[in-house]
Amino acid sequence: MSSRFIDYIEELRNENAETLEKYENIYGRIEGDFQHQIWYTDYAIAFENCLTSCVVNDDANVTPEDYDFLKILIMASFSSNYRYLLDKKSNEVKMEITVSSNNQKVVKYLDDLFTFQINRLFTIYIKEQMELQIHYEEGTVDDKIQITNFRTEKIDNAEEAIKNINFVGELEDNLGFNDFEKIIPIFKN
Numbered sequence: 001m002s003s004r005f006i007d008y009i010e011e012l013r014n015e016n017a018e019t020l021e022k023y024e025n026i027y028g029r030i031e032g033d034f035q036h037q038i039w040y041t042d043y044a045i046a047f048e049n050c051l052t053s054c055v056v057n058d059d060a061n062v063t064p065e066d067y068d069f070l071k072i073l074i075m076a077s078f079s080s081n082y083r084y085l086l087d088k089k090s091n092e093v094k095m096e097i098t099v100s101s102n103n104q105k106v107v108k109y110l111d112d113l114f115t116f117q118i119n120r121l122f123t124i125y126i127k128e129q130m131e132l133q134i135h136y137e138e139g140t141v142d143d144k145i146q147i148t149n150f151r152t153e154k155i156d157n158a159e160e161a162i163k164n165i166n167f168v169g170e171l172e173d174n175l176g177f178n179d180f181e182k183i184i185p186i187f188k189n
Contacts, residue, residue: 004066005034008122016127023130026137034069039129043151044076050158054084054093055111062118070118071095071110073125075158078132078150084161 009030012020024030027038034040048068056067074082080099087094095110113121136147 004119004122005069005126006030008119008126011123012127012130015123019127019130019134022134026134034126037129037133039133042133044072044129046155047072047075047158050075050155050162052084052093052162054095055087055090055109057111057113057118060113060115060118062115066122067110070122070125073122073129074110076154077125077128078154079128082161 009020020030030037035045051068051071054071056062062070074080074095074097080097082095082097085094085096086092097108097110099106108117132147136144139147
């Protein structure tokens with residue numbers, strides 16, 4: 001799926017060798033694609049069913065497959081939140097990404113990100129999944145339960161987000177966008 005996965009791993013090997021070494025000591029050398037990683041097969045794969053079409057930056061040097069992988073990483077992330085929004089001007093779905101830390105909140109939209117920002121997000125999110133998998137492997141029973149519960153919650157939230165997008169689309173098809181806005185103002189941007 002992602003043609004650049006090994007490139008991101010090499011970036012991590014150069015920038016943050018400690019996480020990568022620890023992960024590879026537990027699970028073996030990373031070869032092949034992300035789809036062969038335990039954090040993907042045990043968790044992130046569930047988000048494949050939650051992929052939805054949304055606006056992306058066509059000028060970024062990112063393939064559609066890599067955008068799908070990035071969306072999966074965003075949905076699977078414990079460090080950020082996302083939501084799909086219907087942009088009333090363009091009548092297109094946008095993905096909003098929110099990161100909160102130290103009383104600061106940063107909000108970005110997937111379609112506003114440049115290539116260098118997207119590449120950085122890949123390395124950040126891949127590293128996060130590796131660190132969570134290490135913590136899961138080395139943690140206590142309580143840690144494993146907590147991680148499993150949070151993973152389940154993230155998957156449930158993603159499935160709910162897709163249902164909401166489908167619900168919005170069905171209403172628009174039946175009512176028209178202007179009527180839809182009047183009837184259900186909570187969905188307005």
